[in-house]
Ligand SMILES: Nc1ncnc2c1ncn2[C@@H]1O[C@H](COP(=O)(O)OP(=O)(O)O)[C@@H](O)[C@H]1O
């Protein structure tokens with residue numbers, strides 16, 4: 151595996167606030183690396199530093215083995231950035247936007263025209279390319295934001311929460327497009343606070359919290375500890391006051407409830423095969439069960455276990 | 464760089480206020496003030512002559528509010544940020560914005576002057592003196608464009624910058640008697656007016672036109688260019704693409 155990008159001990163503070171704290175990770179050529187973390191984890195700060203727009207306090211970044219500080223132009227020429235906030239001109243057509251930004255990478259003439267067309271088709275905006283983006287829906291703006299970053303065929307595409315606030319259809323379209331790009335050889339860093347998206351498309355994951363890396367690996371690796379766990383989510387008719395007796399059942403590891411205490415989550419060993427016991431105990435104590443689902447291990451649980459809090463509130 | 468300049472000029476053309484400001488506004492000011500004060504001027508130098516020259520002078524100074532728009536108008540901010548992802552240098556980014564602003568304003572102002580001169584409403588001098596006056600306006604414009612850029616990169620806020628520049632400029636312009644003869648108010652007003660440097664440069668222009676005197680011309684050009692250069696230096700130090 152070739153290492154495309156190497157981030158070593160990166161730190162960045164805003165005043166007293168350490169937004170990125172001694173962060174290290176590698177990105178391998180041809181992979182989608184998911185950067186997962188709650189709001190404020192330091193994802194965007196990291197991305198802005200990688201894009202060359204923000205200085206940092208300490209650490210090193212290498213792109214194909216070269217120090218990015220000393221080779222800023224060369225590195226930038228190989229990056230495609232999709233920032234968290236939509237970034238293009240609202241008052242010129244989508245086509246003009248993509249063309250202008252692509253031309254900054256030295257594309258001209260027929261190649262330029264072709265690449266612009268290709269990028270717009272790729273995100274599904276070909277038909278409305280002559281309209282000004284200010285008339286676009288949120289999802290279309292997000293897609294144009296991506297088109298502006300890919301027309302020049304970057305080696306590394308970095309996306310910062312590209313699906314925030316859009317409909318599921320546009321979201322799926324974007325996720326599909328990113329996978330297609332990966333399959334065509336583009337390396338991708340995909341930043342989000344939605345663990346479902348990471349599970350859907352990432353080859354490897356770096357989980358961040360409070361500026362630090364708290365876990366790294368493939369999804370299988372991260373979920374390894376959860377292969378032996380069942381998570382029962384039980385919805386009750388009335389709030390449950392006492393549930394400590396459930397801990398007496400063999401295999402029960404952890405029990406959490408929501409605020410109104412009508413939904414309880416019970417983490418148990420898969421091998422214990424104790425669902426019957428749990429349910430009968432609950433009924434025996436006079437609870438009425440409304441609904442029950444079984445969850446498999448997911449990144450949300452990994453995050454919860456590592457930090458004691460949820461990815462999203 | 465050419466692509467950048469072209470885009471920045473397009474952006475300027477997408478703002479109707481800016482276009483009106485540079486095209487019609489100086490002409491309208493000339494007509495308005497020329498008409499209002501026509502009785503106070505004689506045959507040789509009409510009120511239109513005076514106000515044409517004074518208003519072009521005023522508008523060249525006021526052009527310092529255009530650079531903050533090119534640099535950091537909200538509408539353009541996000542697009543401008545994306546430019547910085549590309550392999551272009553900071554110098555290219557602010558340089559193209561300065562140049563675009565200059566070309567845009569200079570284009571309109573030259574047109575304004577040619578129209579006023581062409582319809583014989585205002586005389587900006589004859590023969591070589593016309594060109595010297597035009598050149599002086601353009602040199603001054605270089606300074607005001609850079610000055611506006613320097614102030615807004617220091618303040619980092621377009622609205623605030625333009626409010627400050629506008630307030631200071633208009634106060635100075637009024638007290639230096641650009642809009643109406645302030646000496647009517649008494650000798651104190653006259654001495655204030657003469658103390659304000661705005662007046663000196665305007666007087667130089669009048670001297671070129673009416674006395675055909677180019678005394679100090681070169682000095683003024685060099686100093687103005689130098690001051691403009693210092694402003695560009697400030698921009699180079701302070702310019703940030705992301706806010
Ligand atoms: N421009 C800034 N000035 C000061 N603090 C900032 C700035 N940008 C981000 N921060 C702070 O840095 C931390 C990380 O923010 P950010 O990188 O945006 O996180 P994320 O993208 O993961 O939500 C937060 O505490 C945030 O408040």
Ligand SMILES: [Mg+2]
Pocket residue numbers: 190193194195234310311
């Ligand atoms: Mg963010």
